[in-house]
Amino acid sequence: MSFGKMAANGAAIESLNLIRGRLCNSDFIFRFLCESPDSNYSKLKFIFSSSITEACNNSVLLLGPRGSGKAAVLELVIGDLLKEYPDMITVVRLNGLLHSDDTSAFKAIAKQLCVEHQLLFSKMASSDDNTQFMLAMLRECGLAHKTVVFVLDEFDLFTQGKQRLLYALLDALQSISSQAVVIGVSCRLDADQLLEKRVKSRFSHRKLLFLPPSKDDLLKLMEHALSLPIDSSIPQDYAVEFNARLHTIVVDRQFQEIIDSCWESYPTIRHLMKFLFCAVSSLDLDSGYLSLENFKTALPSMQRQPKMESLRDCSILELYILVCMKRLEVKEQNSYSFNAVMKEYKMVHDSFHTSDYYGQNVCLRAFQHLLQCGLIGFTDGRVGHNQAIEFRPVKLLISLSELTHGLKFYNSCPALLLKLCA
Amino acid sequence: MVKIYTFCTSSIMVKEESLKAAKRITPSAYSAPTIEKNSAVKSKKTVDLCFPLLSDLVYGNPISLDALLSTFPGRRTQILELIQLLGPLNSPTLPLFVYGVPSTGKTSIILQLFRHLNRPFVYSSFRTCYNPRNLFESVLNLLLLHHRVAANGYSSTKRCDKLSDFVDFLRDALTSLIKRLKDDVKNSVSPQSVLPIDGYMIYLIFDHLELVREWGKSSSMLQFLFNLHDNLNIPEVGFIFISNLAPDMFCSNMTYVEQIPVYFPSYTEDDLRQILLRNQENQKLYSSFLNVVLRPFCRITRRLDELSPIFESLYMQYCKPIGDPSNVILSEDMKRRLYSNLMPHITSARNETFRVLDYAAPGTETSTKFEMKGCKRKLESSKKSDELDFHMSISAKYLLISAFLASRNQATLDASLFDSSGGSDSRKRRRKTPDKVKAQQEISEDDLQTKGPGSFPLERLLAIFQCLASVAEGSSDEDGGSDDWLGIGGESAVVTSNILLQISSLSNVKFILKGGSCPLEGSVRYRCMVSEDLALKVARSLRFPLAKYIYRR
Missing domain, CATH: 3.40.50.300 (P-loop containing nucleotide triphosphate hydrolases)
Incomplete structure (x- = not known):
């Protein structure tokens, strides 16, 4: 690495630390407002x-x-x-x-x-x-x-x-x-x-x-938080260039759309700062300048959909159980237990001859995984503690449309499941 | 609680509060040479346990980023994301929330990451810190570099069980520690001394956060932890929360998860292949083995901790025909032969539960214990399916059978099943069931499916027991056997305290559960939790004709 590049890298790290420090420091942010x-x-x-x-x-x-x-x-x-x-x-x-x-x-x-x-x-x-x-x-x-x-x-x-x-x-x-x-x-x-x-x-x-500030104030605040001071230990020409690039990003339409989407999901300043923190953290230390890309990548990590993620983590067998439960709910069975789900599972197997038919023990394990990750839950709360899991009433904790949506985005989801769920 | 990681080599790790244990956590397979060095350091340290060392706060023996990335295949994005979020040296950070299903490498990666970064951290897990006081004291002990040894009577530095005290102590401890670290950084500007610690940021890591949800005052504890960052307001402290559950499971009207989420997805099939292939002697052979087994088992579960033990045993089966697996030339023909050899084992393994779920879902504790028994039994039963693999006294067996019958049959049928002569042969199916009755019975069958075993009062259990005992007496007389096992005696039929003791020990192993009391009678009701298979097996070991007594349509 050449000396000049080293120095640039050092300046980038210094400015990154400075901006991260600002975003973590609520005094700095709110002083501006x-x-x-x-x-x-x-x-x-x-x-x-x-x-x-x-x-x-x-x-x-x-x-x-x-x-x-x-x-x-x-x-x-x-x-x-x-x-x-x-x-x-x-x-x-x-x-x-x-x-x-x-x-x-x-x-x-x-x-x-x-x-x-x-x-x-x-x-x-x-x-x-x-x-x-x-x-x-x-x-x-x-x-x-x-x-x-x-x-x-x-x-x-x-x-x-x-x-x-x-x-x-x-x-x-x-x-x-x-x-x-x-x-x-x-x-x-x-x-x-x-x-x-x-x-x-x-x-x-x-x-x-305490009401949320106006959009103009927000943009000003963001530019204020992200721009580098000219008169500090950071090399001046680097800071000037950094601020200029930042300004072009802030006035960009795309950037404002990203901010809108973030702001609409949770309109508080701290949430916005969290978003900026994620974006700034992904700053490329070699080039040393922020780009629109940083903000684009940070947005999905802020807007997580935990239920979809846990659906994606399920195995095929677990999906079968979910779909069987969904079928039971569509039939308006108000209370059903693991055994009822197994009955439905057997019925599905009998009518479609699936390759995924497993014994009760294996299904019970998959059922426990589902309970653990919160996709399904017991309806009887703490009362049913002295009853075996097989007999306790359960319910789905995700909506039917979420399940259908999740199945569509599941890698290599069996076509039968999609059909059963539709 | 002990959590067994069968990652590559099965090394047992006990999560303890002490950092020493945290260092031990990594499965030894990661990097053999450094581990040896590590243990050397450890043995040196045990000598001067009483002298607090700042270097106790870091992992020691830093590893390079490449080593870190290659140790965890399929986790590149997550590791890089974490490094970015933690930022360069001494950079302040917001709290992080790391989540993902079990056995996706959350804890190991975080700990190894800190080994790579060589920054000070304090690790505490809610597996060991099961109440607030425990948590507070272990965190403070680690921060104050205090070791619980015989010299100080294994006591903690500070006694504290209130949140407000903890915050005060924590703030004092952190500020003094940070000051010390900063001084160290200043003093060691001279290049010849190699810093044992990088930077002055201290990271507090809280593992297994999902367990806090089950605490009595859980909401206040969670809220406290999530707000600790704001409460302390020390920029040099970073927080990392690790949890099995997604952040939305922690939301209530009081708590809101404001940490930056970092998600660990479950391993894909390719990742699993890479992980399982590590540390295998014969890569080609194992890879052809994985070609056979990985896909079908991935449809059942993608959890490494469940897959690896079953693969281990299957691989043994796979290698059996070869003899020495280390030097085998694989031909297509050979592969086919091995495959056909393994096929029956796969089908049987697929329909067995592999291992005991050691992190039971909330509310399932009662059944896991039973399941554990069931599982063990299941595994051994592949050899000799008719025998029980645990010992029970004969009277306990009879009690179990009678409890099973009492749960299974309706109380109104008792009279017809066990009438005055006590013999089973007098039982007849007198009724020709009309359709109406049949429909009713179908409903009751459904009830059994959905509601589970029925409950019964103690008296009924004892009555059935006495009937059964008298039958058994008769039959054993016919056999000419002189079992005088009966504390109850066929004729005398006195319920001694022994029988009640047996009942309580049966309910201790959760074969019989003590349920709530009946509102009308006011007596305690019991419920038998044994599956029909097990009950039949027990009956077979007694040569008791249980099937005759089970009421069926």
Whole structure:
């Protein structure tokens, strides 16, 4: 390899690492979307600053589908405010997955407050002690004009059970002495409806909805994320060429169609970033430039059809069983078991004299494979545990059209199966 | 749990939490010379187990990409895709979700890939980590380079069974480890020291994710694992999930699989041929053998772990007429002769279940145990089909037969089958069945097919047992045999605790299942899970005329 090529390769690796790092870093992505004045970022920041400067309490819910950037925007706001008002904010982070029971939640709050204020945390403290400690800390912070921010990620999970934590927090906000902000983050749009009456009446009912950005913004965001900086350790002429090529790809109609298809299947920013990540990963390190081909190949790996794939993984015998089950379902037998399927299988064999006729044991094994990969399932759930598999009622877990479609694309599928399935 | 890989040579691998075990995982056939070196390294390491080494986090003895690709025929695209997704050195990555049916090389390829890349990773499998605490502690042990040895009483570094604690510990462990790795990279700029580890990215690998679905609080655990990447928010940590099940099987209203999917399709017939041909002494002979067997068996299953044992035994049959398979010149005539020799074995093998399914589908545990017995029996029964290959006491056999009858026959027929004289000869088919009754019986036959064996209360089982025992008593007297096996005694007919013990041991081996209680009577009902073949076989071993007692249309 010549020296020049080595250097080019090094630059390509460096830029690949840079772009991959950006796509994995939600701060970078969402920072770009935060600039407009009516963005959620600005609204959230306004709420925060008012409660810091005017010493009032606030509560707000951030709602939106998974991957729409709720937590990322929140982190950006908190990060900026920590810079803007140093020593005036204490952040307590809770996650519904980790602290959904009240005891551990209070403990986590006490622990984080202790770490923040250089106090000694006692592991032995009871839940009640921790609650009292939290209220006392809130009062103290309020007197010192310090704001305590409670971030409750997966907010809907906190509403399970007695909601003691939510009540304690929101009730504390009612007093004048405290100065706190409670922020719930949830992907359930009806999260505020899950609150108990006494909790709901204390909640401010302020909600911020995270909507997908416009198409223009998206394209701008993508170009922003994928283009290389001119003023960095990456050779300048390489970066300029890279960006120029990228621009021609982005304005290409085909590219926009790919993005549309990806965006329509799951319209969140994180999904799009995942797609870009796959595309960028397939960057050819020798040439060092992105091409439309990269995006084309990445699209099918994002839009997988697991049922079709598992159909393709089936053996011929397994397909026979599926087709027999399908025939039973067409006959509107509402409940059938393995033995009934075997009966049907024997009938098919008797009338068509197939070469694929195997003993019951072999079929049972194939049946188990199907159960395992989730193409069929038991209908009786956990009740039928003490019954042999042969007798438990089963059903197909794929639709009939999916099965027909899958058979058509199966390599060397016996013609008889297609006929039986039609 | 032990999973047996009969890949090329059958090497037993036990998936353990320790990385040492992860290194052992690769079937030894992959590259013989390096394995030897590996074991030398291992023996050295066992000496200083207590001194944590960073190099414990990598596989050791990196292999080249070509070696990796040639070790796994038919997996080129998947390996290259994984390499691309993992990216160059120290490049951040999104979590990956690797899935495909069993025995498609997911785990082996991932582990060998990390051997090739020589990057640090932490492997944990849900086969061994069967509860949250186990998982947490094994991951932390590996990250903190902690070995459970006698000196520390086989204890873990941290005791933790709560998700929140685990996240805290994990974050601490990861940050300190990454810092250490980064320092190492910085310090060893001087070229003479060869880095034992490439880069400072740490990859957490979670294998057999499908098992988590069966945990009690499964949804919260899955959601936790899938969100761990966001929760930790450390860019230097990569996640790889390996699962038998496609991502859509993990979706619920709470969890959504957001990882990048990487799919391992099942091997095609050509791939299977290439894999099976590896490590065969006589390539030509084996290839002609595969020409015969591969296609018909591929129609039944394409799983390597099921095919290879049956091919092994068939190949022995195939080679039998030749004697020494290593130096044989194959002529067309010879091939034909071998083929006709093998033909009967193929047909019999095709209709037998080959091996026990060791990863039972959820909810099938009860039957697999029984099936295991059935399978073993089946295999040996090819030789002597009339004999049972397990021992049972005579009274247990009678109990089994009576349970079978109780499940099989309707309770209303008992009186006619076993009337006061206890003899079977008094049984007559008195009724000429009118059409109506016949139709009814057809339905009940269908019921037997679909609903399975009927259930019965304990009393009925004991009553039938006593009847049978008295018949047997009579017949054995006629034979002049003096079996005094009867704890029950024909005349005394007292049910001793021995019989109840036998029943409980029969239900322990799942020949009899204890079902739910009947809502009306409130007593526990039993159900016999034995197939008719087995019951007939048991009866034959007692010389008991079971066929007479089975009610048929």
